[in-house]
Amino acid sequence: MSVAADDALPVRQVEVRSGPGLTEAAAFERWEAHMSETYFPLAVSPVPAGEFHGWISCGRYGDVEVTAVGSTPQQVRRTDRLIADDADEYLLAGIFVAGRGRLQLGGRVTAIGPGEMVLYRSGRRYRWDIEGRWEKTVVQVPISRLTEHSGLLASEIPDVIGLPAHGPAGLVSRFFRDVADLQRRDCADARLLMHPALDLLTAALRLSSGSAPGPSADALARRRILDHMRANCHDPALTVERIAQSCMMSRRTLYRMFEDVDGGPATVLRRMRVELAARLLIDSALPVGRIAKASGFAADRHFYRAFRGEMGTTPTAFRAAVSERSR
Template identity: 50%
Template sequence: MVGLSGVWRFDVRAGEGERSPQVFERWEAGLSEAYVPLAVSPRDSGEFRGWIVLGKYPDVELSTLGAAGQRVDRTETLIARTDIELLHTSIQMAGHGRLHQDGRVAEVGPGEMVFYDSTRPYHWEFDGEWEMDSVQVTLGRLRERTGITMGEIPIATTVTRDSPAGIVSGFLRELAELQDANPVHAAALAGSAVDLLASAISLTAGHTVPGESVETLNRRRVVEFMRRHCGDIRLTVDGIAAGCDISRRTLYRLLDQFDGGPATILRRMRIERACELLTARSDLPVTAVAHACGFATERQFYRAFRIEMGLTPAAYRTTGGGPSPR
């Protein structure tokens, strides 16, 4: 493993002069070092590549990992090697996996989340290439922070992205992306992951969640709604409130930790999307970019873009990208 800015990176692949079995052995060792002792077997005899990006914070560990098809086992013998008790939470990013634990089988596809317990046998099956985000928290810390015990956790139950608890998976996905780009900012936000996980567990189990957690989830729900619909020219502050089934007053309260209020947040989301299109789609006229990002007119787009980026859309495209939105 190689350390960089507080984040550990591990990458193995079959290369010249190195056979796939040797690479796979190193992959198994890397997985076991990053998580818990595991046994791994390949699904085919082709070339293999696997990688892990892992960040460790006071309350949680957060990682992104991916590899070729394989089976991953956590057996009684492997469990006996360590006394650590962890709740694993995985969010599938690409490919499909099947988690087996306690007689249950969870089919997990992109955007879906699942919980499992490191103290009881389980195994994962991946038929092809896959990628996932993973969150680990010790059961002791989970009990201390939230009062939740392992018996209350819905193990090997697929949490879909459109479910109430799916809001949490969206937060964890974004946190994993932030960790790769800006570990310092990710560390500042990682503390809320345990409370959000507790909310996701309670919601999946059909229980109520504490008021503070409800507030956090509602904030995430609003931000996710805005991100999904920011390209709609018709979307307004009133439309956001109506779409989230809350009042304007509640909307402003939920977003009061962000500078400028909901209208400013919406504008910034639209500009972020515009920046992506300007650099990725050089064939699109600026007017088309404006409309695709929720701006009614090119003039409105130019004005908003200059406010956020300090230069015109055309100049941004010419330079291949400028500074991040202010």
Template identity: 40%
Template structure:
């Protein structure tokens, strides 16, 4: 991770690239190269299929894992051989998964998330086919940002889909889908990722948020995840976080337009990425994809934010 978010598409690796007899051996090499050194065995008989969609987004890496049943272990011997120090979050999107570390077990169903630490042994278990989004960040960075001494007390603790941390899981799930469809848009939104991983670590530790910073990040993640909904209002955001409109205004520069301005900027940034990526796409289609009520509103808001019309931006962005 070099600190620069790439603008290109994610890397995709699949066991379809090799003969069926070598599929799981190939898969084991893939997950070791993508994450950390691991041992793995299949949990179901018959042919094995697996695919990884991996993106390095600068301050963190994100991988969507589609695969058959397996048991994956990070052993003391493998840790001694390669001492990679990462905090990882698994967000279950299909099927079921189990994470074991530090004497705890987190059973995950879609929408739930758990953290684990590559510096100590852990086990991941999947009885059948599954999908997860896995986020990986340098452990030292996360500890420095949260003030925790280590992650020992927060690993393998289930963070539910309806909990506060569920907003973090929703953000990364949405970002993974966007990365595959719109890499430029994903790179723009990914700037929130590291802060949200720190938020997940803090919440998993049962600590109160540090001032307003964590709540602001949660709101920003919610706006990123829901910005394509043209009916989204400030009242909807306030209701989602059980706070008043006044509290939201205070979080964003104290002005009544703060949350709305954030939402407009997110929509415009998404629109800019689509205008760059697909020069033949109709403006009405882009307006709908970014949450604008119509092409007229899109034109007005885009010009107010950028000083250009969408057509002018599209004509000059490639120069």
């Protein structure tokens, strides 16, 4: 196994191969542990192939993870016990690059081949059957983060959606495949490209040909709140209390709209300000102190703490990495 990481731009590389000194059974046991560490607790079973070889390249970009993964044949299961032991739920986009797989979830069997994409939830019992050597790109994001960004309610995200390799959905899947390939060579450039990741995942959900239900009254209200927050997050005087007043609702109702977000609307507002600061660091030559104020932070120390917490690096290091890659 090898692991490569940069404080600002972490990418985790793993390779497991059976051979002299490592039996196929031991290699697969190690592989199951790496798969569970990369995603969430999983039960992984080998399909006899005479030898085992698997590899993982995983990059994290804020709350979104992109993984290039491949191996010899296997079965991957998410059981009721494993779901009960995991507090978080994720949306995953699985995009096959090579090989084929069948996903059984909720009474449906979704067959996926090269270029095709399937969106599915980790909080549901499922089973992947993958025959032959295979490779796929997997995009993973907490459902709470996706709903916070998109205005969708968790109940509006279907358990499983299969999307074709052609048309608009194909453009989304190719984007993530290219990022997964790029991060193995240049994780800094991959990070720059990942800014629209949540928008693209939202678009993929909306490209599901009407299989997702239409927005509820709560979803529409949440989108209205998010639009107001994005338009005014640069104002340091914008607080949770002012958001509630501007949207003509009680503070209690506002918090109910974001009950799936740890920290509620204050967390959403902080993330919006960090996202605005990241764009300004890329697109302008403003000093970092000016960017802090222009992004709605009342004090530099609050800006530095929030930026590092969300981006995994300091504003200065982030800008330096961007500048270095643009030369």
